[in-house]
Every structure is written in C-alpha cells, then in structure tokens.
Amino acid sequence: MEFKHKSVLLEETIDGLNIKPDGIYVDGTLGGAGHASEVCRRLSAKGRFIGIDQDQDAIVAASDRLAAYEDRVTIIRSNYCYMANELHSLGIQKVNGIVLDLGVSSYQLDNEERGFTYRTDAPLDMRMDQRQSRTAADIVNGYEEKELYRIIRDYGEDKFAKNIAKHIVAARQQSPIRTTGELTEIIRQSIPMKMQVTGGHPAKRTFQAIRIELNRELDVLRESLDGMIDLLDDGGRICIITFHSLEDRIVKTIFRKNENPCTCPSDFPVCVCGKKSKGKVITRKPILPTTAEQEENPRSKSAKLRIFERRFSD
Numbered sequence: 001m002e003f004k005h006k007s008v009l010l011e012e013t014i015d016g017l018n019i020k021p022d023g024i025y026v027d028g029t030l031g032g033a034g035h036a037s038e039v040c041r042r043l044s045a046k047g048r049f050i051g052i053d054q055d056q057d058a059i060v061a062a063s064d065r066l067a068a069y070e071d072r073v074t075i076i077r078s079n080y081c082y083m084a085n086e087l088h089s090l091g092i093q094k095v096n097g098i099v100l101d102l103g104v105s106s107y108q109l110d111n112e113e114r115g116f117t118y119r120t121d122a123p124l125d126m127r128m129d130q131r132q133s134r135t136a137a138d139i140v141n142g143y144e145e146k147e148l149y150r151i152i153r154d155y156g157e158d159k160f161a162k163n164i165a166k167h168i169v170a171a172r173q174q175s176p177i178r179t180t181g182e183l184t185e186i187i188r189q190s191i192p193m194k195m196q197v198t199g200g201h202p203a204k205r206t207f208q209a210i211r212i213e214l215n216r217e218l219d220v221l222r223e224s225l226d227g228m229i230d231l232l233d234d235g236g237r238i239c240i241i242t243f244h245s246l247e248d249r250i251v252k253t254i255f256r257k258n259e260n261p262c263t264c265p266s267d268f269p270v271c272v273c274g275k276k277s278k279g280k281v282i283t284r285k286p287i288l289p290t291t292a293e294q295e296e297n298p299r300s301k302s303a304k305l306r307i308f309e310r311r312f313s314d
C-alpha cells in the first residue's frame with residue numbers, strides 16, 4: 001500500500017524551527033518525511049538531519065523520499081524516547097532543532113492490516129512498532145473493567161466509557177475479542193441509538209484510547225520532553241504538534257516549567273532554589289491550522305503547534 005500522509009501545520013513548523021542551513025535537525029516522528037523533506041531542502045551540504053520513527057513502513061517510505069539528500073540524512077528505526085542515546089552514538093551532543101508531529105500517520109490509520117481503523121475488519125493490532133509483542137487485543141481481553149473504563153474515559157473522552165468497558169468485559173467472557181470488527185460491534189451496542197446517528201463514528205474514541213494506551217503515547221512524551229530540551233544548542237528550537245488535549249497539556253506544562261523552573265515561594269525576595277531557566281516559550285498560545293488547512297485536511301482540525309527556544313544562561 002502506498003504511504004499517503006498530508007503533513008499538518010507544515011509551513012508554521014518549518015518557520016518555527018528557524019532553520020540554519022549548516023545546523024543539525026532531528027525529526028522524532030519521521031512518518032512519510034513530509035516535515036523532514038522541507039527541513040532537508042533548507043540544509044546545506046554541511047547541515048545534518050536525523051529522522052527517527054519506530055514504524056518500519058515509515059522508515060521505508062521516508063528513506064525513499066529523502067534519497068536525494070542522502071549525504072546529510074541519517075534514518076533510524078527507534079522510539080524518540082531514545083533520541084539522546086541515538087544522537088550520542090552518532091557523535092552528536094547538541095542539535096539546532098527538533099520536530100515532533102505526534103500520533104499516527106494517515107497511512108497507519110488507513111492501512112487495514114495495522115488494525116488501527118474501525119472502518120474495516122482486521123486483527124486488533126494497533127502497534128506503531130511492529131517489533132513490540134503486546135497488541136490492542138491484549139488490552140481489550142486482558143485489562144480489568146475499571147482500567148478499560150479509565151482509558152476510554154481519559155484518552156477517548158467518551159461519555160459512554162463505563163458502558164463500553166462493561167460490554168467489552170461481558171463479550172470477552174463468551175469468547176476473546178480478536179478483530180476490529182468485533183470490537184466495533186460491541187461498542188455500537190454500548191451506545192444509545194440516537195448518539196450513533198449524531199455523534200460521529202461510535203468506535204472512534206475507544207479506538208483512539210486503546211491506541212494511546214498500547215503505544216504509551218502520553219507516558220513517552222512526558223518522560224522524554226525535558227531530555228529533548230537538554231539536547232538543544234543555544235537558540236535551538238523544538239516544535240511539537242499535538243492532536244489530543246492531554247498531549248497538549250503535557251507540552252504546555254513542561255515548556256512552562258523549563259522557562260520558569262523556580263520553586264521558591266512567591267513572597268521570597270530572591271531565588272534561593274537555584275533552578276535556572278532553560279529558555280523561552282515562543283508560543284504563548286498554540287498555533288492552530290488555518291480554516292483553509294482544516295477544510296483541505298480534516299485530520300488537522302485538532303492539531304496544535306507549540307514551540308520552545310533553548311537559551312543558555314550565563
């Protein structure tokens with residue numbers, strides 16, 4: 001299947017990176033190399049680009065798309081949580097810019113074999129990294145009801161979470177839930193008929209929740225962000241595109257904490273905690289896609305771009 005993905009907030013991200021032609025740039029969510037090819041295009045032969053993705057299909061598609069920039073590109077199959085180690089093993093200590101365009105690509109969503117979509121019937125998979133052994137089926141058949149309820153409520157923001165979790169547990173007592181089609185049918189039966197007509201596809205939110213949980217999307221972001229900011233050279237920028245309110249909240253909070261890490265009580269005349277700012281939040285409010293982009297690419301509707309600039313203090 002052809003790798004199709006329309007990059008979101010492309011111009012805004014590239015502008016936000018403030019690219020230096022001789023600089024070193026990293027994309028931790030390479031995908032189809034949409035953002036990456038625009039970065040590479042702006043680099044001179046002295047510049048360097050490192051693209052990371054955990055999905056083998058993305059690695060193949062991106063390698064093909066970036067072939068023209070072979071002299072300055074390194075592509076690595078890994079999780080971006082290992083970015084520092086991967087860069088150190090290439091002899092790189094600091095970089096001038098990092099891009100993260102979170103979540104799944106349209107290719108992953110549309111490729112039925114990957115089990116991300118409720119639109120066709122396929123094995124319940126949803127792994128971004130095909131080397132991982134745990135799949136969505138393990139969550140659906142193995143989690144306790146209260147855990148299923150928690151993830152569907154928090155990651156899916158589905159108001160019928162309790163009922164969906166209850167129906168999943170009842171169904172799997174008869175026989176294990178193996179396919180996206182079976183899960184979709186169970187969800188459909190858990191939601192009042194009138195909501196099924198008006199509220200978008202009934203399975204959309206639960207599928208999103210299971211995907212986020214399986215791929216540890218929020219934990220990985222939370223655990224990696226400080227380390228990525230530390231990788232930035234003076235003036236280097238990190239641009240992050242999120243698609244979920246919880247993701248955006250993590251980025252906003254960690255950016256703010258890196259700008260102002262001081263933990264002294266507000267009535268202290270001077271700072272005694274010694275924690276120094278690592279830089280500046282460039283986007284007080286997130287950058288959103290234009291109406292034209294949202295119309296052209298409905299997937300961009302929930303996207304938010306936040307940018308942080310590293311500044312070395314004396």
Ligand SMILES: C[S@@+](CC[C@H](N)C(=O)[O-])C[C@H]1O[C@@H](n2cnc3c(N)ncnc32)[C@H](O)[C@@H]1O
Nearest residue numbers: 007029031032033034035053054055079080101
């Ligand atoms: C939205 S797509 C990126 C699309 C890309 N920016 C483009 O324009 O073509 C997200 C990609 O990030 C990858 N990904 C998500 N989380 C990751 C992680 N923690 N480590 C490495 N890759 C990740 C997914 O496999 C997917 O290919």
